[in-house]
Amino acid sequence: EQRAIGRQLEQTKERFEVGLLPITDVHEAQAVYDGATVNTLENEAALDISFEALGVITGQQHFQLAGLSADFPVRPTEPADSASWVEFSQNNNFKLKVVRLAMTAAEKRANAAKAEHLPTVTASLTWSNFHDDGHFKKKKPLPRETQPYSIDDEPTVFAIRMDAPLFTGGLVSAERRKAYQQYIQTQEMHLLAQRATTQQARSQHLLVQTNAARVKARSQAITSAQSALEATEAGYDVGTRNIVDVLLTQRGLFQAKRNYANARYDYLVSMLKLRQVAGQLSPEHLANLDRWLDPGLKVNRAAAPGSS
Incomplete structure (x- = not known):
């Protein structure tokens, strides 16, 4: 936009110099060109800010991007x-x-x-198996004799416990x-x-x-x-x-x-x-x-x- 209006401004100045246009047209064209320059500066600043935001997302600087295809x-x-x-x-x-x-x-x-x-109720069941055998000597009658013995035991213990948080x-x-x-x-x-x-x-x-x-x-x-x-x-x-x-x-x-x-x-x-x-x-x-x-x-x- 700025370049196109700038070319028109140059043509206007040339026509003024040869007497084809009044000076007012030159001033008005200059005003339009100045407005286009402001727009260009604002748009470039907005573009730079967008590139900076993209750099935050990607973690690297970007200087050129591909545009969206016209066939999108x-x-x-x-x-x-x-x-x-x-x-x-x-x-x-x-x-x-x-x-x-x-x-x-x-x-x-x-x-x-x-x-x-x-309350919490806890139950437990314990079972064990015990076996022992051997020999022992008799004190009487004489002479002392040895006699074998054997013990088998399978005790089972079942317990229930209840805990209640009273206070x-x-x-x-x-x-x-x-x-x-x-x-x-x-x-x-x-x-x-x-x-x-x-x-x-x-x-x-x-x-x-x-x-x-x-x-x-x-x-x-x-x-x-x-x-x-x-x-x-x-x-x-x-x-x-x-x-x-x-x-x-x-x-x-x-x-x-x-x-x-x-x-x-x-x-x-x-x-x-x-x-x-x-x-x-x-x-x-x-x-x-x-x-x-x-x-x-x-x-x-x-x-x-x-x-x-």
Whole structure:
């Protein structure tokens, strides 16, 4: 945009120097060019910030990326109804699963703390086998004789023990109440997570549908802006339009192209977020998206880190 308007500005200055245009046209063209320069600086700064954010995620600096192919398909969601996506999210959302598991664990802890009041019954069964044999000498009658002996014993002991926490200073009761309140807390957290997940699924579904329609509308806007520029340039050639009209219409065309690119980006991000909320975002989805990146469409970083 800045380069195209800059060329128009140079042509305007040349026409002024040969007396074909008044100085006011030069000043107006300069004002449009200055506005384009500001837009360029702002966009370059935003691009650098995005590259920095990407570096935080990947752990390395990036200076060039592949752009999204012009053939990237923009379609409405499948299934098209939001109710299906809400159902997907309630069953598969990972954050909701974590909260649900935390609630189950808290319930088990509450039941365990409640059981501390109950008596504990312990039963044991012990069986042993004892055998001994040998000889012993008789003292009488004389002469002393030896006589063999044998002992077999199989004692069995069965015991039952019951322990009851009659009084522990209130510790058991306090732990039981604490565990139960923690369980109630996780129930509320689970309910809140369910509501938030439902809201996110519906919102992201609506965004995908809206952004898909925006991409189509922005594409048509480029065609309209191109036609408007051609008509304005034709009017300028015959003297019915001035250079400012041409520059403003030209800037409108570049704005339409930016809006189209932003709409495609918004659609892509909203689709990824919808799949994430629904618990359906997988490495296969990212690999499929990577195939739509065109190395020929280079996105270069505006400035290297540390440069001024």
